[in-house]
Amino acid sequence: MTNGTQVRTLDAGALKALAHPLRVKIFDLLAARGPQTASSLAALVGETSGSTSYHLRALAAHDLIREVEGRGTARERWWERPKGRIDVPGPDEMTSPANRAAAQIVNSEFFRLRHETLMAYVNRPQADVPEEWRDTGVIMTTHLDLTPEQAVSLRDELEAIVEGAIERYRGQTGPDVRRVSLRTELFDLSTPSTASSAPATDSEEEA
Incomplete structure (x- = not known):
């Protein structure tokens, strides 16, 4: 806990589950835009809802995301990121080559998306704000x-x-x-x- 905020350090299993560019993107979008469905995420990332649904289930299997209680139907499920912060270990903190590779993918993608978001802000026309x-x-x-x-x-x-x-x-x-x-x-x-x-x-x- 840090000042009352829960901090979760990702273990090797969760890190490997997240180590896919599209999953990092989905994880980031759930933080930035709030709860989403497989269909709404598909529209945001340019994939099919079948693809986003598959990746959502993989993230949920390691408690990286969860289904929104009391919202949605059996055909249209809503997903969210749990409250709190996550700590992503760096590659040098991992003991196996597979875990180091997973950490490298996750960290690189997080920072790529961070820069992408910053540049979108910098280049956004004032007329759109x-x-x-x-x-x-x-x-x-x-x-x-x-x-x-x-x-x-x-x-x-x-x-x-x-x-x-x-x-x-x-x-x-x-x-x-x-x-x-x-x-x-x-x-x-x-x-x-x-x-x-x-x-x-x-x-x-x-x-």
């Missing part, structure tokens, strides 16, 4: 000179902000509510800081 939603987003990159301890402290502060937002807005509905993507990134650039030999400067790019 309701006026009240214009200028609500921010893309910011800041380069800092930190010690490992400071990086951990900053990471914890950012996590606390995100967790607080999750608790405040979880399950919110209404005519003005729209799903948004909240992203937080903090990582070192693998090169020593020059702060010891020159004044430290912060470079910032914002769009």
